[in-house]
Amino acid sequence: MSDLLLKIRGLKIEGRSDETWNPIINGIDVDLKKGEVLGMIGESGAGKSTVGLAAMGYTRDGVRISEGSVEFDGVDLVKASAAVKRALLGKRIAYVAQSAAASFNPAHKLIDQHTEGPVQHGVSSRGESELDGIELYRRLRLPNPEEIGFRYPHQVSGGQLQRAMTAMAMACRPDLIIFDEPTTALDVTTQIEVLASIRDIVEQFDTAAIYITHDLAVVAQMADKIKVLLKGDEVEEADTRTMLSSPTKDYTKSLWAVRSFERPAKPAINVNATPVVSIRNVTAAYGTVDVLHDVSFDIHAGRTVAVVGESGSGKSTAARCITGLLPPRIGHIEFDGEPLPVSYKQRNKGQLRQAQMIYQMADTALNPRKSIGETIGRPVEFYMGLKGREKRKRVEELLAEIELEPTEYFNRLPSELSGGQKQRIGIARALAAEPKFIICDEVTSALDQLVAEGILRLLAKLQDELGLSYMFITHDLATVRSIADEVVVMKDGEVVEQGPKKEMFKPPHHAYTDLLLSSVPEMDPDWLTNLLQERGVDNIGDAAVDKM
Amino acid sequence: MNALIWIIGGLIVMLAVAWAFRFAAQKATNDKPYFRDMPLGVAFGYVFAAAALLFSLWYFFQPQAVDGVPQPGVIFFRWAVIGLLGFAAASWVFRTVFRNVGTENSKKLFRSMPLTAAFGIMIIFIYAIVSIFAGLIAPYGQEEILGAANVVAGGDPALGGNPEYPLGTDQIGRDIMSRLIYGAQNTVGIAFVTTCLAFFLGGSLGFLAAVLGGWLDQLLSRVVDALMAIPSLIFSLLLMTIATAWAGSEAWLVTIYMIFIIAVIDSTRVFRLSRAVGQSIVVMDYIEAAKLRGEGMGYLIFREILPNALAPLLAEFGLRFCFVFLTIASLSFLGVGIQPPKADWGTMVRDLSQFINFAAFAPNVAVTPLLAAGAIALLTVAVNFVVDWMLHKSSGLKE
Numbered sequence: 001m002s003d004l005l006l007k008i009r010g011l012k013i014e015g016r017s018d019e020t021w022n023p024i025i026n027g028i029d030v031d032l033k034k035g036e037v038l039g040m041i042g043e044s045g046a047g048k049s050t051v052g053l054a055a056m057g058y059t060r061d062g063v064r065i066s067e068g069s070v071e072f073d074g075v076d077l078v079k080a081s082a083a084v085k086r087a088l089l090g091k092r093i094a095y096v097a098q099s100a101a102a103s104f105n106p107a108h109k110l111i112d113q114h115t116e117g118p119v120q121h122g123v124s125s126r127g128e129s130e131l132d133g134i135e136l137y138r139r140l141r142l143p144n145p146e147e148i149g150f151r152y153p154h155q156v157s158g159g160q161l162q163r164a165m166t167a168m169a170m171a172c173r174p175d176l177i178i179f180d181e182p183t184t185a186l187d188v189t190t191q192i193e194v195l196a197s198i199r200d201i202v203e204q205f206d207t208a209a210i211y212i213t214h215d216l217a218v219v220a221q222m223a224d225k226i227k228v229l230l231k232g233d234e235v236e237e238a239d240t241r242t243m244l245s246s247p248t249k250d251y252t253k254s255l256w257a258v259r260s261f262e263r264p265a266k267p268a269i270n271v272n273a274t275p276v277v278s279i280r281n282v283t284a285a286y287g288t289v290d291v292l293h294d295v296s297f298d299i300h301a302g303r304t305v306a307v308v309g310e311s312g313s314g315k316s317t318a319a320r321c322i323t324g325l326l327p328p329r330i331g332h333i334e335f336d337g338e339p340l341p342v343s344y345k346q347r348n349k350g351q352l353r354q355a356q357m358i359y360q361m362a363d364t365a366l367n368p369r370k371s372i373g374e375t376i377g378r379p380v381e382f383y384m385g386l387k388g389r390e391k392r393k394r395v396e397e398l399l400a401e402i403e404l405e406p407t408e409y410f411n412r413l414p415s416e417l418s419g420g421q422k423q424r425i426g427i428a429r430a431l432a433a434e435p436k437f438i439i440c441d442e443v444t445s446a447l448d449q450l451v452a453e454g455i456l457r458l459l460a461k462l463q464d465e466l467g468l469s470y471m472f473i474t475h476d477l478a479t480v481r482s483i484a485d486e487v488v489v490m491k492d493g494e495v496v497e498q499g500p501k502k503e504m505f506k507p508p509h510h511a512y513t514d515l516l517l518s519s520v521p522e523m524d525p526d527w528l529t530n531l532l533q534e535r536g537v538d539n540i541g542d543a544a545v546d547k548m
Numbered sequence: 549m550n551a552l553i554w555i556i557g558g559l560i561v562m563l564a565v566a567w568a569f570r571f572a573a574q575k576a577t578n579d580k581p582y583f584r585d586m587p588l589g590v591a592f593g594y595v596f597a598a599a600a601l602l603f604s605l606w607y608f609f610q611p612q613a614v615d616g617v618p619q620p621g622v623i624f625f626r627w628a629v630i631g632l633l634g635f636a637a638a639s640w641v642f643r644t645v646f647r648n649v650g651t652e653n654s655k656k657l658f659r660s661m662p663l664t665a666a667f668g669i670m671i672i673f674i675y676a677i678v679s680i681f682a683g684l685i686a687p688y689g690q691e692e693i694l695g696a697a698n699v700v701a702g703g704d705p706a707l708g709g710n711p712e713y714p715l716g717t718d719q720i721g722r723d724i725m726s727r728l729i730y731g732a733q734n735t736v737g738i739a740f741v742t743t744c745l746a747f748f749l750g751g752s753l754g755f756l757a758a759v760l761g762g763w764l765d766q767l768l769s770r771v772v773d774a775l776m777a778i779p780s781l782i783f784s785l786l787l788m789t790i791a792t793a794w795a796g797s798e799a800w801l802v803t804i805y806m807i808f809i810i811a812v813i814d815s816t817r818v819f820r821l822s823r824a825v826g827q828s829i830v831v832m833d834y835i836e837a838a839k840l841r842g843e844g845m846g847y848l849i850f851r852e853i854l855p856n857a858l859a860p861l862l863a864e865f866g867l868r869f870c871f872v873f874l875t876i877a878s879l880s881f882l883g884v885g886i887q888p889p890k891a892d893w894g895t896m897v898r899d900l901s902q903f904i905n906f907a908a909f910a911p912n913v914a915v916t917p918l919l920a921a922g923a924i925a926l927l928t929v930a931v932n933f934v935v936d937w938m939l940h941k942s943s944g945l946k947e
Contacts, residue, residue: 019660079581081581081584081585082585083585144741222751322841324838325836325840344839344840344842348842349842352840352841352842357836357837357840359833359837363831364833364834365834365837366834367832367834367852367855367856368856369855369856369858370855379841380839382841382842382843383841387811429837435843440834476619
């Protein structure tokens, strides 16, 4: 026995579809020493999660390990009996899932779920493991560690839940933890806290980990070495610093280069020009609670205004006010200098046509039972009154505009498209109305970086060609950097700061803008360490607890 | 007491055999994961199933009559087994034929179809043909009174049958086969119309409630709650009694009233389903996009929501059809449904029910009421098989 903890050799995994077994993973080797962190990156569909689960000898339904071995501490988990696996999983190997909110049982308190593993495995008694849980909560810098475990999952925030889940995974002091995109669903500011606490605790207990993510900057902070996967094959593996500074394969280089897209700056806005859309002192409420407070900003012709903020900051609510889904309590929206009726129900076809929307989740934004031709054709028919051959011709033009082959895609259903293609269809549907103004609500946040870059380039191209104005809602500052002309920073329903992009990315900032900006992970592996030193560990967000 | 000891003893023996079976399998296959991780309960299940199969085989080949006395248990068991195997074989042939005949899409559909679904589709198909062409197929009229009453089924004169009436005649001498065939037309046809009406009512109101919400949703939902609170059979019985009084001597009016009464009562269930399904669709972004486009209510409901709700609604349609069908049969059995002399399966079961008492010594006499009951059961089972298959397919598509 060497010091290798996990040794995967020639792992091949197949998935069942259309009555045959199709390869998902085509032979992957993993070596992991005790206390080492392996970052696994790749686009969605690359098989990262499948490999992560296979490292526990587990596969999802309809998926099987066809060849290869997964040796954990000398035990081959592929061949091991259910009893042998049961003794290892949870005790020596633990798993942290992407969505903690969906993975906790909402009917039990956190501490009850925390103590279940250790008690089942006979590691400690209920009382001991409760005390240990509180200790772990403290080390993970959760607020009120003595008390937080006695809450139900819905009573704590997403970031806290993710840390509670990490604590749960640590409960038996496992030798290996598999983190499956633990911070993907979190805001940048929350992500920092989770990243820092995961890194600390893994170091403290000398635990080996596989860290699965699609965010390069995140993996750079966490991993000792990085493995890049593409469509079930390994592209390359190297030490983190080597990998970041000198990737050898083209695919890896293209991943690294994604963040370089940036639009050239546009000339300053003519102050006297009438803005296309202008939000005037809008205060809006859900029920009796105000969620927007006196928000005003303008969007000029041919410009992109990025609205930035954490979730809950009111960016999407502002969009709902503009579209008329949520009539503002005070204030109004002006379009080309003319005030719009507050509710979409009172607006006429022409007014509705001028402002279109592209949604975050392309899956729910396209009717799954309608073909692409129908989806794009409907606004063409509805607003332009085109029918039959003219309609078809216009739809094909639009498909060509969003860089999809018209004849090939016309009759397809959304389920036959990839995520990026679906998002393009969403764009085409908005364009079909020939609007002046488009609201892009987190359009790239559900996409892989390469695909997202393609969408951003397309949006930029369309803006140049058609003179569109965008309101670009996002929490990703890299996206802001690449596409925005002006930036509006929101927090708790108020505009904290607004101005041209150049000024926004240069100090001095409002304190909140500063926090947002500095929280965006950078590719530098020392970034997190430096940042934490700069801020002082006690200061990261709400988790102000003494350092252990 | 003795029987209890036998049962317990048998279970213990089977448990022991199960353990031995698992042990032997583990040794023989050199610890294949399937046998290695097999719980004792699963092994017990295998042994139990094997024992049940052996018992059935043994029972199947028991003599049908001992010393001239028929053994109804053996006879009915044989009929059941032969019927089961016969239907399985027929549906296998049916599926094989349609795997090779028809369009590319239909072939593909039949290729992935389980035998149960093929059976269901075959039965529904046969019922549809029979009820549409009842007038051509039936040898006699449904109201026609022929010479001999109470002719035994089977057509064997030695046992009191008559080859002219292969399924016998009822107490006043009407041909049972003809009445069964016309019964398909009346019972199935009316059930189909009623179910369609229930779906139109419940479906459109349910979607409307889902889209509009607010006070309309509250109003409709509370009305539906109130209707659902009353046991449906008793409620429809009550309303039918009133309707019968209203209709007076016009028998066809009773049928019309019945269709409306059952449709309204059943539409409450459809309303709940379509409202629930609709609500989960209404929150989708594509509905918001359509609203912001300025689409009207009709487009929203029928073009955006309905296509996405089709799978659960279709499945519910199958189930609801069975319930409506059984309700009509029950009402007819109770005497307020389809009015005589029209043939109807529920009425036929009621009229002939006293023959059930012959089951212990003359199986072919007892079978007379069972034919109509069997026709009801067969269709219900068939529709449920198809519904199960569709539900499985639609849920499989989503995941």
